[in-house]
Amino acid sequence: MSGPAPGWQRRGFNVAAMRTEAKRALPRAIFDFVDGGAGDEVTLRRNESDFDALSLLPRPLNGAAERDMSITLFGQKLSMPLMVAPTGLAGLLWPDGEAASARAAAAAGTAYCLSHGSVCTLEALAGTGVTPRWMQTYIYKDRELTREIAERAAAAGYEALVVTIDTQIVGNRERDIRNGFLIPPRLSAGEVARMAFKLPWLWRMRREIPRITFGNYKRAGEAEDLTALAERMLTLPDPGMTWRDIEWLRGIWPGALLLKGVLHPDEAAAAVANGVDGMLVSNHGGRQLDGAASAIEALPGVVEAVDGRAKILLDGGIRRGTHVIKALALGADCCLTGRPQFWGLAVAGEAGVAHVLETFRREIDLAMGLSGLAKIGDIGPDILLRQS
Numbered sequence: 001m002s003g004p005a006p007g008w009q010r011r012g013f014n015v016a017a018m019r020t021e022a023k024r025a026l027p028r029a030i031f032d033f034v035d036g037g038a039g040d041e042v043t044l045r046r047n048e049s050d051f052d053a054l055s056l057l058p059r060p061l062n063g064a065a066e067r068d069m070s071i072t073l074f075g076q077k078l079s080m081p082l083m084v085a086p087t088g089l090a091g092l093l094w095p096d097g098e099a100a101s102a103r104a105a106a107a108a109g110t111a112y113c114l115s116h117g118s119v120c121t122l123e124a125l126a127g128t129g130v131t132p133r134w135m136q137t138y139i140y141k142d143r144e145l146t147r148e149i150a151e152r153a154a155a156a157g158y159e160a161l162v163v164t165i166d167t168q169i170v171g172n173r174e175r176d177i178r179n180g181f182l183i184p185p186r187l188s189a190g191e192v193a194r195m196a197f198k199l200p201w202l203w204r205m206r207r208e209i210p211r212i213t214f215g216n217y218k219r220a221g222e223a224e225d226l227t228a229l230a231e232r233m234l235t236l237p238d239p240g241m242t243w244r245d246i247e248w249l250r251g252i253w254p255g256a257l258l259l260k261g262v263l264h265p266d267e268a269a270a271a272v273a274n275g276v277d278g279m280l281v282s283n284h285g286g287r288q289l290d291g292a293a294s295a296i297e298a299l300p301g302v303v304e305a306v307d308g309r310a311k312i313l314l315d316g317g318i319r320r321g322t323h324v325i326k327a328l329a330l331g332a333d334c335c336l337t338g339r340p341q342f343w344g345l346a347v348a349g350e351a352g353v354a355h356v357l358e359t360f361r362r363e364i365d366l367a368m369g370l371s372g373l374a375k376i377g378d379i380g381p382d383i384l385l386r387q388s
């Protein structure tokens, strides 16, 4: 009863099929929390569909019988140009969800970025020994809290700090409003009844549900419940943050420092001027400002502004191996996967995330083989058909 549904590997033959499996496995309010975006979900849809506007130009006679998709990022070798994006509340999808996902990433030879909003604490995740591990955080109104999280992450051996800059105010996620998946939750009787129909999830999570919390914010000795904690947590990021805060954090954090949520070329140039090592071209998977540029659409402007002075990563809408190849062709160094990793987690825990990462690996390898690309360094703008 608490294991994955029989036959999930066969049915989950690609990322979209894993989404369908996740929809079957999760209560609707939780599936929608993961799947949904802000407002009319225009940016969410365009994150995916804008990849279709780019066409690959293969060169099969390049002789790519042997292919190597490994990359080096901040001194760490990754087995492929795709890592796991920070995604909050993993522990709501599967028991000990963060550790399950991080273990799958490490086994696949890639990096895992822990969300500020993890159920477990950042120290507990570090205790699993998974590596490379990155930590995502915010600039909080309380700069001492900002410092504290950075110092805890450094002490726990996180290699990179990712400062998300696009969630200074929480976006308008209308599916969550419809479902009553709010803080505090206002689930309708129908929604609660529907949850009961997802028996395997309910059974699997029966001991976890009372313990779900935002581990990194729980103060020692405090008996704060999830609702109170979440209410406090959502108001912590500072909409008044400025570049001075980034400069200040740069002075505190010893490892690689990245900004997440960069879309504007001027912001990208300023990030370099303020000493960051990298940035994530991202609109938070369409969950924040609806109408914002899609990640792949914004990428060329950021690449031009950065001009090789920092690493550029991209997330949003990556559903196929060819999407990774297209992002790299436009100048990204690596991509991240958010929802697909969560769909895998919801379906089969660690095995499900491993399955999703393996699906991506297979598809990246196939696309490289069919395009005549033997290594990541062979991927450049010339493999894309230029639109006039």
Ligand SMILES: Cc1cc2nc3c(=O)[nH]c(=O)nc-3n(C[C@H](O)[C@H](O)[C@H](O)COP(=O)(O)O)c2cc1C
Pocket (backbone or CB within 6 Å): 033, 034, 035, 047, 085, 086, 087, 088, 115, 116, 117, 136, 164, 260, 282, 283, 284, 285, 286, 287, 315, 316, 317, 318, 336, 337, 338, 339, 340, 342
């Ligand atoms: C359920 C969910 C929770 C997320 N939580 C966080 C978070 O805590 N911090 C953060 O910086 N981004 C968060 N994100 C955004 C992801 O890091 C990433 O930018 C986005 O999911 C990428 O788009 P994709 O889902 O199309 O791959 C979350 C995304 C989802 C779907």
